[in-house]
Amino acid sequence: MSRKIESEYDVIVAGGGAGGVGAALGAARAGAKVCLVEKYGFLGGAATTSQVLAYCGFFQQGREPVKAVGGAGDLVLDAMRAIGMDGAAHNSETTGNWIILLNPEGLKLALDRVLADHGVDVLLHSRVAAATRTASRIESVTVAGMEGRRRIAAEGYVDATGDANLSLVAGVTMREGDDQGRLQAVSAPIRIGGLDPNVPFDRDAIRAAIQRYNVDGAFPITRDDGGIYTRIPGTGDMWWMIIDLPLSDLGSGAFTWAEQRARAMAHDYVEMLRQHVPGFERCYLAQTGPQIGIRESRHPATRYEVTGHDLTSGRQRSDSVARAAWPAELHGEAGKPVYHSVGGPGYASVPLDSLRVRGLDNLWLAGRVVGADPFAYGSLRVMGTAFATGEASGIAAALGAEDGETVGAEVRRLGGLT
Ligand SMILES: Cc1cc2nc3c(=O)[nH]c(=O)nc-3n(C[C@H](O)[C@H](O)[C@H](O)COP(=O)(O)OP(=O)(O)OC[C@H]3O[C@@H](n4cnc5c(N)ncnc54)[C@H](O)[C@@H]3O)c2cc1C
Known part of the structure; x- marks a missing residue:
């Protein structure tokens, strides 16, 4: 040095x-x-x-x-x-x-x-x-x-x-x-592409999909009201705040767990939308991160x-x-x-x-x-x-x-x- x-x-x-x-x-x-x-x-x-x-x-x-x-x-x-x-x-x-x-x-x-x-x-x-x-x-x-x-x-x-x-x-x-x-939850907002531009987001359909997913899905969704979402300006993509995880401490181990779990959740939830929500049939996970959001x-x-x-x-x-x-x-x-x-x-x-x-x-x-x-x-x-x-x-x-x-x-x- x-x-x-x-x-x-x-x-x-x-x-x-x-x-x-x-x-x-x-x-x-x-x-x-x-x-x-x-x-x-x-x-x-x-x-x-x-x-x-x-x-x-x-x-x-x-x-x-x-x-x-x-x-x-x-x-x-x-x-x-x-x-x-x-x-x-x-x-x-x-x-x-x-x-x-x-x-x-x-x-x-x-x-x-x-x-x-x-x-x-x-x-x-x-x-x-x-x-x-x-x-x-x-x-x-x-x-x-x-x-x-x-x-x-x-x-x-x-x-x-x-x-x-x-x-x-x-x-x-x-x-x-x-x-x-106690630390506030970390969250991973995600970006979803491939949506039908002519179909408005239907909160009732998203809520129903979540309810169904939560019966036996691997990562039950806490924001069962459908979470916070919007279309990203200038694109047809959806921005969705749906993934939250508790953070036990500030060590790299806790962050590794959160990053990897959030990634798995993001893939699961997008698949849920593809299968159950009108307009999302061809959607895909466009982006996460580069890192999880630390509150x-x-x-x-x-x-x-x-x-x-x-x-x-x-x-x-x-x-x-x-x-x-x-x-x-x-x-x-x-x-x-x-x-x-x-x-x-x-x-x-x-x-x-x-x-x-x-x-x-x-x-x-x-x-x-x-x-x-x-x-x-x-x-x-x-x-x-x-x-x-x-x-x-x-x-x-x-x-x-x-x-x-x-x-x-x-x-x-x-x-x-x-
Ligand atoms: C999931 C989530 C949703 C949120 N929603 C909103 C919202 O909708 N609207 C809103 O306004 N706020 C929101 N917040 C809060 C807001 O994002 C943060 O509180 C805000 O970004 C804080 O700004 P900051 O500049 O202090 O820190 P940050 O935005 O975290 O920026 C810190 C910067 O420092 C850099 N850095 C860190 N360590 C070092 C180092 N050692 N050397 C050099 N660089 C370093 C980082 O790379 C980063 O670029 C949200 C937060 C989270 C986690």
Whole structure:
């Protein structure tokens, strides 16, 4: 391993999902030289790694879509529209909430372009594997890439890895799962091709097929209401959320079991549709993954945790740097999500202290690793909100700012808060 520190940046962002893209854009627009490190060969996080094909959290609940996220999130939506993606608010048939539908291949290109337009250095096929630190600061990170391992350094760092991998290697205290160590279910949304374009999806027929399958099928379906589904924009394919599995722990063994079982379930369920649902006679499993969707893993200790009460009361704070507007979506029991509305004006403040780890002064958090209690986490983790927490963290890292008022003012200047 090289001991030399190879390049100097103002901000290094670990992870290229919604949180990391938001952070890189926020930091770059605040004037920083930014490097974003992503372990896969493309950006997008769960949207492109796990077929999570809808942005939630951009809008408040209600009859009309009222925006809760702007700034970096808006830049991404503009980049999507520039290549012909829709980028518009749709009312989810199954939950009644406002979402933005995604085409993952389009999204990969849009994200490449928006980061290039803002001068961000992107390193793909590169994993943040280690960190050096003093008592209060990260000094450098080791990146394991195609050329081996090398160290890069910056003034500020953002952990946007979803699984808190930078915080983990930097020695930050953390909790796994909820306050009793329970992890939310993992899920594998699947894409199904070969459908008859003239036959609308028939929920009653899908429900009946599931009921029949559940009599003696190998993997009884917990979402016996038919699950969540939609047609993927610009295609005739179906996106289907039907596979959920409990996760016992965060070890590779548990993930191997979940990946392999989800794969077997996906093949079985598509066969069930082929045999029993009109319009699906010639359907096939078009895609899973590349990896199973992880709802929850590690939560680094932060200086403040947004609480369920903050959310349900719509708490407003002067040190707010982002807004949480998605109803808390709790997945305690696999396949049985429960929703709780956000109170007050329809969104709650996310204060800067929930983006700052305890014990390190130059590490900020973005996306699903931000500080939230198990209830509020069900809201803050969604991707629209992740763009917003990312943008705020990127700005804080660029400015080295420790107070929410300063960061909030910059977020407002950049259009992230109105
Ligand atoms: C099944 C499922 C359904 C969901 N449904 C929705 C939905 O409909 N809408 C919605 O908005 N949200 C949904 N969510 C939640 C949402 O997808 C995540 O909470 C969100 O993606 C979090 O964004 P993030 O950027 O923090 O993390 P991620 O999207 O997980 O991105 C993290 C990125 O970091 C990279 N990475 C990890 N470790 C390293 C490392 N050491 N070095 C470099 N890179 C690294 C990963 O490859 C990844 O690209 C769903 C989640 C799941 C699992």
